Amino acid sequence: MGNSETADKPVLGWFCTYTPEEIILAAGFESRRILGRTGPTAKADAHLHPNLCAFVRACLSSGLEGEHAKLAGIIGIDSCDAMRRLFDVWRATFHPDYSHILAMPHVQTAEAVEFYRHELERLIRSLNQYFGLTISDADLLRGIHTMNETRTLLTRLYKLRRSSAPISGTEYYSILRDAMTEPKDRFNHWLKQSLEKSTSNETSVSSGVNIILAGGVLDDPWIVGVVEEAGGRVVADDLCCGGRYFEKLTSTQGEPLKAIADRYVLRAPCARMSETETRVQNLMELIEETHARGLIYYTVKFCDPHILDWAMISKELQSRGVRALRCETDYSISERERMRTRIEAFLEMLK
Amino acid sequence: MKKASERPEIIRRMIEKSGTQEPDPTALNGTLMRGMHLVRLLYRAFAERRPVAWTNVFTPPELIFGCDYIPFWLDGSGGFSGWIEMTEVFDHADATLPTRDICTFLRAAVGGATMELFPPPTAVVCTSHLCEGCAKVARIGARHSHAEFHLLDVPLEFSDVAVAYVANQLESLAHKLCELAGKDLNLDHLHKSIELSNEARRYFLEVYELRKHVPTPATGSQFIGMGLMYPWGTQIGVNIAKSLRDEVARRVTDSIPAVPNGEKYRLMWLHLRPVFETDIMTHLEQRMGAVIVADLLGEAWWPEMDADEPFRALAMRMLSNPELLPMETKVERLLGIARDYRVDGVVHFLQWGCRWNCGQSAIFREAMRQSDIPLLTLDGDAVDKRATPYGQVLTRIEGFLELLDSVGISKRTN
Ligand code: SF4
Numbered sequence A: 001m002g003n004s005e006t007a008d009k010p011v012l013g014w015f016c017t018y019t020p021e022e023i024i025l026a027a028g029f030e031s032r033r034i035l036g037r038t039g040p041t042a043k044a045d046a047h048l049h050p051n052l053c054a055f056v057r058a059c060l061s062s063g064l065e066g067e068h069a070k071l072a073g074i075i076g077i078d079s080c081d082a083m084r085r086l087f088d089v090w091r092a093t094f095h096p097d098y099s100h101i102l103a104m105p106h107v108q109t110a111e112a113v114e115f116y117r118h119e120l121e122r123l124i125r126s127l128n129q130y131f132g133l134t135i136s137d138a139d140l141l142r143g144i145h146t147m148n149e150t151r152t153l154l155t156r157l158y159k160l161r162r163s164s165a166p167i168s169g170t171e172y173y174s175i176l177r178d179a180m181t182e183p184k185d186r187f188n189h190w191l192k193q194s195l196e197k198s199t200s201n202e203t204s205v206s207s208g209v210n211i212i213l214a215g216g217v218l219d220d221p222w223i224v225g226v227v228e229e230a231g232g233r234v235v236a237d238d239l240c241c242g243g244r245y246f247e248k249l250t251s252t253q254g255e256p257l258k259a260i261a262d263r264y265v266l267r268a269p270c271a272r273m274s275e276t277e278t279r280v281q282n283l284m285e286l287i288e289e290t291h292a293r294g295l296i297y298y299t300v301k302f303c304d305p306h307i308l309d310w311a312m313i314s315k316e317l318q319s320r321g322v323r324a325l326r327c328e329t330d331y332s333i334s335e336r337e338r339m340r341t342r343i344e345a346f347l348e349m350l351k
Numbered sequence B: 001m002k003k004a005s006e007r008p009e010i011i012r013r014m015i016e017k018s019g020t021q022e023p024d025p026t027a028l029n030g031t032l033m034r035g036m037h038l039v040r041l042l043y044r045a046f047a048e049r050r051p052v053a054w055t056n057v058f059t060p061p062e063l064i065f066g067c068d069y070i071p072f073w074l075d076g077s078g079g080f081s082g083w084i085e086m087t088e089v090f091d092h093a094d095a096t097l098p099t100r101d102i103c104t105f106l107r108a109a110v111g112g113a114t115m116e117l118f119p120p121p122t123a124v125v126c127t128s129h130l131c132e133g134c135a136k137v138a139r140i141g142a143r144h145s146h147a148e149f150h151l152l153d154v155p156l157e158f159s160d161v162a163v164a165y166v167a168n169q170l171e172s173l174a175h176k177l178c179e180l181a182g183k184d185l186n187l188d189h190l191h192k193s194i195e196l197s198n199e200a201r202r203y204f205l206e207v208y209e210l211r212k213h214v215p216t217p218a219t220g221s222q223f224i225g226m227g228l229m230y231p232w233g234t235q236i237g238v239n240i241a242k243s244l245r246d247e248v249a250r251r252v253t254d255s256i257p258a259v260p261n262g263e264k265y266r267l268m269w270l271h272l273r274p275v276f277e278t279d280i281m282t283h284l285e286q287r288m289g290a291v292i293v294a295d296l297l298g299e300a301w302w303p304e305m306d307a308d309e310p311f312r313a314l315a316m317r318m319l320s321n322p323e324l325l326p327m328e329t330k331v332e333r334l335l336g337i338a339r340d341y342r343v344d345g346v347v348h349f350l351q352w353g354c355r356w357n358c359g360q361s362a363i364f365r366e367a368m369r370q371s372d373i374p375l376l377t378l379d380g381d382a383v384d385k386r387a388t389p390y391g392q393v394l395t396r397i398e399g400f401l402e403l404l405d406s407v408g409i410s411k412r413t414n
């Protein structure tokens, strides 16, 4: 894929998949998720206390490495305590020209959708005011169409991977990373072409133990490679860098802002929502659908929402006879060997 | 439904502990009254047939008392677990939590809830804001106790839309709590509760004004966190506040300093303090004369509430929490307090595992540096004394006070 540093339009950066990319596109910007990379995050420690989650420190590290120097601004969201502080520290460190933070409800009620709709209005007002824009419903619909196209293409890729195996899991998650970080039109065009080529070129489903990968952010898919090398196959996931990113389309009917609010509040919840029971239900459905033999729950170190949700989810899975393994990473390479051994042992047990 | 508890172990341990501990000679009567009242509330939660709500420190107690419930502060349970050295709760939490990386206040709550040491809840209520870990822990507790869990979803910051969103939830919650307790919501009770809270708040505002006096009239460690676990909305809450105001005012009039040897340094303390039994705070204030004159967790930050619109008023109370302010405004406010109270330096206590607080430490450090206010960041564990090396903390505090000496105390913020 290309490189978003070469994007034709100015770019707005964001951190969490609850950010409404439709609005970024409607405002005429490219949309880019700021993610971390495996490696030391020590530089970030001067700005973010080392007991904040490894993901936000890795994101800040990527900024400190100069990866996002050309952003026109950032959109933060109060997904969790760590995310709020990342927003504060990002602003204090890089002084972006434009910044805005959204409040995201924790529940999936009609009132929460309505509240989020107001938040989206506030974002639009802020973008209009700062950049001298007048974002219209037609602009929003354009943004919705582009995002829905990305989601539809990714769903096709996901289904294709389930029925055959044209690409490895590692490649699949790298494409998902590109979906979040590359200019959308360029990405959509590329994926459409790639899908056309690969459907005519199907290989058979690889054997291996079917595994569900669940948890938080997975910006470096090395763990998928480890699972594959150990004889497993990640058939589905509940990850914010995976299925949760593209699983629900935004309606093109009715008021666009309401449709966007609906999509984000009501999509498959992550641990930052107060919807643990729904998460358990979603995981059970995925397991049944894919005949998965086990589940790996992947969290980054110091991520309270995912760790605490896991304390509840693991009990539920256990009572339903699902075998599960929790893996935690702090983005350091040294962690990997230890984790590889655990994953190998887990898969051995499932075989 | 609430079950009668046979053996309130916590109460037994608290009585034992108070029997072995010398009372703090600098404690105000109001502080002692508050302490006793919190223990009494806990006892009543076990002994009486009234419904109990497990709650967190950001849920307004006026609502809980107004619905005729007894509150049990789940996140506060870490405080008394630390105080009575009930370390088994931390060990027991390990059976439920996959890691020890969670704040010990929350681990204590999980341990205590799963060991069934707490008064059985009729309902569990928690807010989503600031400490998001607490909402998950409250849910874990509710699941274990088979009680209904209610989340109060509190947005990122104050706005009219946010106030309406929270007010609606508070109203539904009040009805739900009353329904669970088998009665109708009595709006007069809620009205009364808010009026009493307003009255107590007015006394507290006077106390804060009086604490600005040089020398300050009372040791500050007793105020840290006081506003978070306080019987707001009750007559006893008014009595305690009035007692605090009267005593502090008298001490100012009679020029009685907070500590017998006189005030040498004036400090602002940010976030929590160690609560276990080591005399870090006594050493700091009473022996070294470094008196805490201002803190952020003891405040009554909210505006006067309109008792005729109780849900809206409580929503405004929650959303006006200064911790929800945009960072620039928060920092400005911090610097304003440092100036108003004429502090010589700031101690920022970083409770291990408290993400929202630790996450702002670098920004505060930089803001203080730019304003030339000395700041000490103190990493530690307020609850589990095994995790906080006492000697090291003291050495760091002593080093900081030496630094204040070297820059000259006359450099006091003014
Ligand atoms: S949800 Fe977890 S991984 Fe994501 S930013 Fe928050 S603490 Fe970090």
Ligand code: SF4
Residues within 6 Å of the ligand: B075, B103, B104, B105, B106, B130, B131, B133, B134, B272, B351, B353, B354, B355, B357
């Ligand atoms: S210290 Fe922080 S993390 Fe711990 S319970 Fe309090 S607010 Fe939550």
